[in-house]
Amino acid sequence: MGQAKTGVFSAQIRLKPSRCPSSGTRLDASQNGTIASTSSDLPSTTTVRTLRGRKVAPGTLETVKGGERMRSDALRRRKQILRTARELFATHGANVAMESIAEASDVGIGTLYRNFAARPELVEEVTLDMLQDVRQAAERAAAGLARGENQAWQEFLDALVGLNLGALSESLSLQLPQTIGERIMQPQRDTVRVVSQALELAKAADLVRQDLTGNELITGIGLATRPLPRAFAKAAPGIGNRLTRIMLDGMLPNPAMGNP
Incomplete structure (x- = not known):
């Protein structure tokens, strides 16, 4: 696991198991x-x-x-x-x-x-929700690629970008406790495993560069989708989307040149 706070699977994303809240709507x-x-x-x-x-x-x-x-x-x-x-x-x-x-x-x-x-419990649940979305997107991609549907890879990348991983991971990392329990670690491992499966199928179909790892894929998208300073984003409308596209092009077997 990398150390960058923006990586969804980074060591900086740390949680401790929270207590189950009492709820009038729970069957207790x-x-x-x-x-x-x-x-x-x-x-x-x-x-x-x-x-x-x-x-x-x-x-x-x-x-x-x-x-x-x-x-x-x-x-x-x-x-x-x-x-x-x-x-x-x-x-x-x-x-x-x-x-x-x-x-x-x-x-x-x-x-x-x-x-x-309490807030830590809500942060934990949002983190689990984010991991579930990434895992489900990877499962759909793996299933499509296994059927020979190459467009499933691009759909997967678009889904990851749409999840706004950079902004969400960065904000969560500022609120997370120091320790992490199995309630987060196991879904995280499951997500990494499914992302890696989809990535290997994409490599076999020559849709992505062979040296790319699952952690690099997620961390790269997380970095590319971090929010830009407001003044900079206002001065250069659309720059965030363009930089994300350039980053994704760099993952291709033969990176594109001069894309708009």
């Missing part, structure tokens, strides 16, 4: 006291039929962090908070006020803290 016998007998509609490990005294219809529960179960509407709110936090972290940095995240997510501050008890 110690909080709700509503464990019922086993239902044939739900797995035996989730025998809860009520949530804070209210009935929960079969099929309305989904699994989240730590194997906990949430109602579908609560899970939608959680996902909305994550999407919003991710956008705000990339635009304004990971120290953006929690109240601003709640307001932009159209939820109350209490709902935000029921889902994410």
Whole structure:
């Protein structure tokens, strides 16, 4: 792993496992006291039929962090908070006020803290969300390349650029704790593995230079998509996209010359 803070898989991206937050929307016998007998509609490990005294219809529960179960509407709110936090972290940095995240997510501050008890927990979840997006994009690319669909590689590169890895990784790295646990390390290893698989298939199809590594690919895109100083970006509109294109051209087997 490299040391650059902008690399999504950099050693600078460090997290410690966070505690599971208490939530009024979680199925916790110690909080709700509503464990019922086993239902044939739900797995035996989730025998809860009520949530804070209210009935929960079969099929309305989904699994989240730590194997906990949430109602579908609560899970939608959680996902909305994550999407919003991710956008705000990339635009304004990971120290953006929690109240601003709640307001932009159209939820109350209490709902935000029921889902994410503290900022480190929210940062951890956003990091996992980012890793999942990279991994899924790599899986799609690998599947397409295995079928001989060479355009899948360019689609993968476009997806990585679209994830805004540079801005997001840079902001997250300023908020992360000193230690990192398996909850982050294992998804990170899985993501590196799938990215490397897609890269090897692209090399076999002569779509990318043979000496390129998976870490170099992700780190390069992370560096290229870092936000430019505002004054510089204003003075040279479109320069960020052009520099990203030049960087990607440099990964080709025969780098292009003089592209617009």
